[in-house]
Ligand SMILES: [Zn+2]
């Protein structure tokens with residue numbers, strides 16, 4: 001039993017055909033218009049049998065006894081009783097009865113087939129009635145004829161070979177039925193080598209199921225006797241037939257389940273359920289997690305950036321992003337996407353993340369300024385609203401000098417003055433800021449390009 005290469009405590013269910021990694025369901029990604037692929041390299045994956053997918057029949061015994069209590073099996077029992085009664089009243093009723101026995105057998109095989117595929121919902125009775133396909137019933141008769149012939153043949157060699165053959169085919173009978181249900185081949189179903197091999201692969205569980213089957217057959221017969229005593233001949237027969245079919249269906253479902261449980265040993269292939277991916281995971285986040293686990297940090301950063309540029313992203317990704325940036329010494333990457341990330345954070349009203357990212361930027365790149373003045377003013381107002389006055393002021397204290405648009409510039413200075421006066425406890429500075437605002441803007445306008453490179457003048461605000 002192998003484990004996922006990315007989850008040491010999870011069983012792997014897939015192997016990548018390209019990078020040969022063992023993967024669990026959570027380590028697959030689903031690309032648009034494509035089935036699930038390897039989360040590491042995007043290669044096709046193959047299902048690899050996993051014992052953890054197998055629930056042994058002894059943990060599901062209750063399900064087999066409950067199996068006949070489904071719509072179609074109950075209908076089967078009801079119709080059998082109706083036909084049973086009707087066949088005594090009409091001429092050639094036995095023909096009808098015989099045909100119905102064929103339907104029942106066919107239905108039994110569909111039960112085995114469906115349960116063998118891991119499905120406990122009963123098959124449709126209508127499908128067994130219509131559409132012909134009674135070969136399996138005829139082949140079942142073939143199994144009895146051929147095994148009897150072989151037993152007779154063996155008894156010609158002596159008493160002991162006869163007894164051995166008889167015991168063997170009796171023991172192998174459920175296996176013959178199971179092979180018939182899955183392979184639909186009469187010769188395989190009676191071939192002693194084939195039967196021996198299949199029973200050997202299942203091992204002692206086969207004997208256990210065999211005991212169950214004998215037990216149920218005996219229950220059925222004992223019950224029949226009791227029903228005759230209790231209800232008399234007619235009612236006893238009817239309830240007896242019902243219980244006979246009930247136990248038959250329990251046995252069919254159990255045989256089907258035995259095939260399902262040992263599907264890998266019997267090489268019948270994975271069931272549909274095996275091939276289902278059982279967790280719905282976020283494709284991008286899986287790719288990020290696996291790229292990080294693989295040590296492909298640049299790729300991981302690319303994935304994270306493409307995510308955090310989206311309007312509503314999972315803010316937890318920012319933690320991963322910051323850690324990865326710090327670890328790989330790539331902090332400068334944050335600067336290239338900072339404005340859009342900040343805008344997304346503001347739009348989602350994630351003020352703590354907003355302040356944290358901004359603080360991180362200025363901690364490592366003190367000269368960084370926003371490019372878009374209108375946006376900077378908006379951010380500053382947002383920071384003011386959420387009570388982060390220091391950062392709100394810092395956002396504007398240099399950028400106002402670059403503003404050509406008087407209105408924006410004046411709004412910035414107003415906000416700065418307000419912050420200084422009301423929140424930062426610097427009323428004198430606030431007055432100075434308002435003086436800048438009143439200065440002739442025309443002159444400022446011509447000088448504006450030089451402003452950022454000029455050394456600090458008296459108006460510069462060394463606050464933050
Ligand atoms: Zn791969």
Ligand SMILES: [Zn+2]
Pocket residue numbers: 004005006007010023024025026027
């Ligand atoms: Zn995994």
